[in-house]
Amino acid sequence: MKHRCNDIWDRCLQIIADNVPAGSFKTWFVPIRPVKIENNIITVEVPSHFFYEYIEENYIDLLKKVLRREIGEHAKLEYVIVVNKSSKNGKVNLPSSVKPNTQNRPVAKPNSIKDKVHNPFVIPGIKKITVDSNLQKKHSFDNFIVGDCNRVASEAGHAIAQKPGETPFNPLFIYSKSGLGKTHVSQAIGIEAKKCYPEKTILYLSANKFKTQYTESIRKNTLNDFIHFYQMIDLLIIDDIHELTTEKTQNVFFHIFNHLHQSNKQLILTSDRPPIELEGIEERLLSRFKWGLSVELKTPDFQTRKAIFTAKAKQEGIEIAEEIIDYVCKHVKTSIRELEGILVSMVAHATINNQDVNLTLAESIVKQVVKNPQREVNVPYIKKKVSSFFNLTEENLVAKTRRREIVQARQIAMYFAREITKSSLTSIGAQIGNKNHATVLHACQTVENLMETDKKFRYLIEELRTILEE
Incomplete structure (x- = not known):
């Protein structure tokens, strides 16, 4: 039974290794140990509760698909958490109003060192x-x-x-x-x-x-x-x-x-x-x-940049209209430090000139920092770039056909339109093949599923993302 459990888990790891980055695989999957398998339930040993929570939050969908493939449709996963009793446990939580004390206590000199x-x-x-x-x-x-x-x-x-x-x-x-x-x-x-x-x-x-x-x-x-x-x-x-x-x-x-x-x-x-x-x-x-x-640490996406900029503004004690935050975060993509610099400049200009932080001011400062402000990525731009990437015309992309390569290219265009633009599902569908919102949702789900299980497809998507954000 133990031998079968190990074999199944080894096969699972082979699939997982091909679908997650090497560093993540080493960190989150190599430490897992298979324990037993009974009635389609495989039990694995993980080193901590934190480890279990991270796996559940980030990799459970992939694990479900892999286990169903290797064990069957009714496969289930259970965890055994190993607690190191010799180590300190528990977290010291300070109220948010209390500033962390970063000062070190005096260091006692080891007995083995005789001199000062x-x-x-x-x-x-x-x-x-x-x-x-x-x-x-x-x-x-x-x-x-x-x-x-x-x-x-x-x-x-x-x-x-x-x-x-x-x-x-x-x-x-x-x-x-x-x-x-x-x-x-x-x-x-x-x-x-x-x-x-x-x-x-x-x-x-x-x-x-x-x-x-x-x-x-x-x-x-x-x-x-x-x-x-x-x-x-x-x-x-x-x-x-x-x-x-x-x-x-x-x-x-x-x-x-x-x-x-x-x-x-x-x-x-x-x-x-x-x-x-x-x-x-x-x-x-x-x-x-x-x-x-x-x-x-990778370049943050638009939503993360927006959250960072908003948090920094809050720390400075100022309120900035959402359209201004959106403008700055759409044009400043490569550095968090640049975002912070733009915020400082905006506050300084507004204070010295006794004016509000407005869109005109934001545009002026962004132009000083970003040599060529990026064009706003919209659905027509995505259609054009995706069509070119797959050597299709835009007419081919939206044509009524079941040819696999065209259907997949259209699904990818819908996926990026939903992820990058603010267009509604209905608007995206209308602009890409005159489809309804349910078709757009299905396309996005299909692309996400393929990214989880197909390494080559995931690389293709990342390559296209880079092109779209140039």
């Missing part, structure tokens, strides 16, 4: 070292807007904050283009961990700051102090790790990394590219960067 340890942040060294965490309270999870672009990083971050050093996400390697929230989410993890574990020593710094401290320790002959200091940190966050390019600095960081990891201390690293694309970094370090979870 010099703090590279504060010199001279003393027996107990007060370490400034360098965490900014504004970068908490309370101010972090979650969307599809950053959901995995956010969920993994919460898990780490609950049990730093005890999850499979060690190190957590966060990468993205500039301005998409790497610093925010990495600091948010540190702030949340400090809430849960006030006694832990947490430190955030840039790779450049680390290099400067290392150089200074060589000059002053305090290298051992430098190493010992970092070996006492419980949660170390290093921003822009791709800038750690000198061989000697990498060598000392290698030893610090090993000590912390072997001591079940948490490491969080950020970069502008994934580990596999880092240049000038030693292979032995690169291999360690891949030990835990590597997660990309």
Whole structure:
């Protein structure tokens, strides 16, 4: 029975691996263990309640389809949650009105170190070292807007904050283009961990700051102090790790990394590219960067950009009309930092000139930031681009035919029209083949189902999305 259970689960994993990103598969499916199968019910073991909730929320539809394929129409899934009794559990929740305390307590020097340890942040060294965490309270999870672009990083971050050093996400390697929230989410993890574990020593710094401290320790002959200091940190966050390019600095960081990891201390690293694309970094370090979870922060979609901009405006204590927010978020697509900059400029101009934040002002500022404001994507534009992509004429796209390639292209056009534009289902159907709203709904569902189960089709959709948003 156990052998059959393992075989079935292995076949399920083969299908799942082809339908989810490699990083997500390693994070959310490799740790699952099959337990038994009885009466079409397969029981699996997951490492935590958080793990179970994440699977249920994000992958249950895929799991249902895979299990029905391998077991039968009446297949069911049950979970056994393994609780690590030796670890601390429970979450320390603070009222939203209470600001998180990011200050570290003095660090007790290990007994094995006989001499004084010099703090590279504060010199001279003393027996107990007060370490400034360098965490900014504004970068908490309370101010972090979650969307599809950053959901995995956010969920993994919460898990780490609950049990730093005890999850499979060690190190957590966060990468993205500039301005998409790497610093925010990495600091948010540190702030949340400090809430849960006030006694832990947490430190955030840039790779450049680390290099400067290392150089200074060589000059002053305090290298051992430098190493010992970092070996006492419980949660170390290093921003822009791709800038750690000198061989000697990498060598000392290698030893610090090993000590912390072997001591079940948490490491969080950020970069502008994934580990596999880092240049000038030693292979032995690169291999360690891949030990835990590597997660990309992607460009936020329109709804997420809108939620971010609205939240930032609320923090500034100003109200902005929805049409203005829509305009800004439709034209500024590549950077959250640009959105924040535009908001600051709008508030400054309105205050200095004693005027309201209006659409004219928004248009003027956006033109200064975005060289070529993007055209508004509407249904005719989508029809034109989808037709061109599939080497069809627009007349072919809306023609009354059952040819599979045309039907699928039309369904894809309907899917994007519903996702990107504000047009109603009835309007979309009228413009794409004179169909009713039920046909549009069916088309969207068909496309979504294919994206879940067909890897090549999913890549095709993402390629088209990039073309439409150019």
